[in-house]
Amino acid sequence: MSKKQGKISNASDAAVAVDPQSLFQQFAPTLYFEKPKTSPKANWYIIAEQVVPATRDAFWETIRRWTLEPQFVIPPIEKAEIKSSSTESSDGHDHDGASDAPIDTMIRELIPKRKSKDANLAEKVEYFENDKEARVIYEPLESKLPFYYPKVKAYSFVYDSGSDDISEQSDDEEQGTLRLEIIPFDTLQPSVTDPKMQYALKTILHKLFKWCIQQRLGYKKKAHHDVLVPKDTYQSMYQYIKAKYGPHLVANWTEKTDPKKFVYEDLAIASYLLCIWKKEEEKTKRKQTFIDLGCGNGLLTFLLSSEGYEGHGIDIADRKIWPALSEINGQKKDILRVEALYPAKVTYPDTEWLIGNHADELVPWIPIIASKSGDNCKFMVIPCCFYGLDGTRSLSLPSSETVGKYRAYTDYIKDIAVKAGFQVEEDYLRIPSTKNIAIIGRARQQHQDADLTQSIDRASQAFVPRKTDREKEEERQESLKKPKLEK
Numbered sequence: 001m002s003k004k005q006g007k008i009s010n011a012s013d014a015a016v017a018v019d020p021q022s023l024f025q026q027f028a029p030t031l032y033f034e035k036p037k038t039s040p041k042a043n044w045y046i047i048a049e050q051v052v053p054a055t056r057d058a059f060w061e062t063i064r065r066w067t068l069e070p071q072f073v074i075p076p077i078e079k080a081e082i083k084s085s086s087t088e089s090s091d092g093h094d095h096d097g098a099s100d101a102p103i104d105t106m107i108r109e110l111i112p113k114r115k116s117k118d119a120n121l122a123e124k125v126e127y128f129e130n131d132k133e134a135r136v137i138y139e140p141l142e143s144k145l146p147f148y149y150p151k152v153k154a155y156s157f158v159y160d161s162g163s164d165d166i167s168e169q170s171d172d173e174e175q176g177t178l179r180l181e182i183i184p185f186d187t188l189q190p191s192v193t194d195p196k197m198q199y200a201l202k203t204i205l206h207k208l209f210k211w212c213i214q215q216r217l218g219y220k221k222k223a224h225h226d227v228l229v230p231k232d233t234y235q236s237m238y239q240y241i242k243a244k245y246g247p248h249l250v251a252n253w254t255e256k257t258d259p260k261k262f263v264y265e266d267l268a269i270a271s272y273l274l275c276i277w278k279k280e281e282e283k284t285k286r287k288q289t290f291i292d293l294g295c296g297n298g299l300l301t302f303l304l305s306s307e308g309y310e311g312h313g314i315d316i317a318d319r320k321i322w323p324a325l326s327e328i329n330g331q332k333k334d335i336l337r338v339e340a341l342y343p344a345k346v347t348y349p350d351t352e353w354l355i356g357n358h359a360d361e362l363v364p365w366i367p368i369i370a371s372k373s374g375d376n377c378k379f380m381v382i383p384c385c386f387y388g389l390d391g392t393r394s395l396s397l398p399s400s401e402t403v404g405k406y407r408a409y410t411d412y413i414k415d416i417a418v419k420a421g422f423q424v425e426e427d428y429l430r431i432p433s434t435k436n437i438a439i440i441g442r443a444r445q446q447h448q449d450a451d452l453t454q455s456i457d458r459a460s461q462a463f464v465p466r467k468t469d470r471e472k473e474e475e476r477q478e479s480l481k482k483p484k485l486e487k
C-alpha cells in the first residue's frame with residue numbers, strides 16, 4: 001500500500017479544515033489474511049495495514065487505554081487487572097532511542113464476563129518505540145487460549161512513521177501506517193483462514209483507526225506532551241539525572257518493589273520538575289522549595305534534595321529505604337517524615353511547591369492546601385487511583401468510549417483546582433506509565449468558589465487517614481488475643 005494513499009493535502013491545516021467524516025471514511029485496509037507479508041521485525045507477519053491520518057502520540061494514547069480497558073477491543077472481556085509493571089531498563093536507552101528493549105512491560109490478566117464458562121488469561125504486554133515505529137505486543141502466557149482470544153502465539157499493533165530519520169518527522173506529522181501483526185503458531189502456515197477470526201481482526205483494526213483519529217481530533221483541544229517544557233530541554237535534563245543517579249539507585253534498592261519501575265519513573269518526574277523550577281527561578285530569582293505529600297519510598301524527595309532544593313516528604317508510614325535516602329550529598333537530613341495528614345487542617349505558607357505523585361487520597365486535596373497556603377504556593381499532582389475529597393473511591397465518573405475514566409478523573413481534579421482559584425495547566429509526562437497526566441497550578445485566577453467551600457466542609461468531616469499496614473497488623477494481633485465469646 002502506498003504511503004500516499006488517503007493522504008490529506010495539508011496535514012497541519014487538517015484539524016481545522018477537514019471534515020472529520022472524511023478522515024473516518026479513509027478506512028480501506030489492505031488485508032493479507034491468506035498470504036501474510038513478513039514484517040521488518042523477525043518472526044512477525046503483517047496481516048493487515050492501513051494509513052491513518054493521526055500522530056504517533058494519538059496511537060500511544062489509544063494503546064494505553066486499550067491496555068487498561070481491553071473490554072473496548074474484545075467484547076467478552078469484563079476488565080483487565082495489571083498484575084505488575086516495569087518501566088524502561090537501565091541499559092542506557094531512552095524512550096526515543098533505537099533500543100530493542102521494551103520501554104514498558106506489564107503482566108495483564110484478562111477477566112471475562114462469563115466467569116463460570118470462560119477462563120481468565122494472563123498476558124505479557126510490551127511497549128516498544130524507536131525512531132521508525134511504535135509497537136505494542138500482546139503475548140498470552142498460557143498455552144490454552146480461551147475462545148475470546150486470537151489463536152496466535154502473539155499479536156501486535158504497530159504505528160509506522162514511514163521514515164527512519166527522526167529529523168524528517170515532526171510532532172505534528174499527522175500520518176502513519178497502522179499494522180496488525182501476528183506470530184502464528186505454525187510459521188509454515190501463517191495464514192488466517194477462519195472467517196470469524198478475519199472479521200474480528202478487521203474490526204479491531206477499524207477500531208484502532210477510528211480511535212487514533214478521535215484522539216487526533218480531540219488532541220488539538222486537549223493538552224499533549226511538551227506543553228510546559230520543550231522536549232529537548234526535558235530530554236537533556238533526563239539524561240543528566242538518569243546518568244547521575246540511576247545505576248546507583250537501582251543497584252542499592254532495598255524495597256520489595258521493582259527498582260526499574262520506581263527508579264526510572266521518579267527520575268523522569270524529578271527531571272520534569274527541575275525543568276519547570278528552573279524556568280520559575282528566572283522569574284523569582286530564588287530556588288524553589290517543596291513538600292512531597294504522600295512521598296512513599298521518598299525517592300522523589302531524595303532526588304530533588306540532592307539537586308539542591310530545600311524540602312521534605314511526608315508519609316503516613318515510613319519505609320525501609322528512608323535512612324539511605326535521607327543522606328544527601330554525604331549528610332544525614334531530616335527530609336522524610338512520618339505524619340498522618342488530615343488535609344483539611346494543614347497549610348504550608350513557607351513552601352513554594354506541593355507535590356502529589358500518585359498520592360492517592362491526598363491528590364484532590366493538594367490544590368486546596370496550596371490555595372490556602374498563600375499566594376506563593378503552587379502545586380503539581382499526577383493523579384492515579386480515583387479518590388474523592390472524602391478519602392474514598394466512591395466517585396461516580398462519567399466515562400465513555402471516547403472519554404476514559406482516567407481522563408474523567410483528571411478533569412475532576414482540574415475542576416477542584418480551578419475552583420480553588422488556580423489557572424490550571426496540564427502536560428502528559430514522558431513516562432510510559434499509563435497514569436501520566438501532570439496537573440499544575442502556578443498562577444492564580446480568582447478566589448475560592450463557594451461550592452467548593454461547601455464540599456470541603458462536608459468532605460473534611462468524612463476524611464479519615466487510612467490505616468497503615470503496621471496498624472492493621474497490630475489490630476489483627478490484638479483481635480486474636482481477645483477471648484472468643486461463647487454463643
Ligand SMILES: C[S@@+](CC[C@H](N)C(=O)[O-])C[C@H]1O[C@@H](n2cnc3c(N)ncnc32)[C@H](O)[C@@H]1O
Pocket residue numbers: 293294295296297314315316317339340341342356357358359360361362465466
Ligand atoms: C500510591 S503511594 C505513592 C507514593 C509515592 N508518591 C510514589 O509515587 O511512589 C500513596 C502514598 O500516600 C500515602 N498517604 C495516603 N494518605 C495519607 C495521609 N492521610 N497522610 C500521609 N500519607 C498518606 C500512603 O501512605 C502512600 O505511601
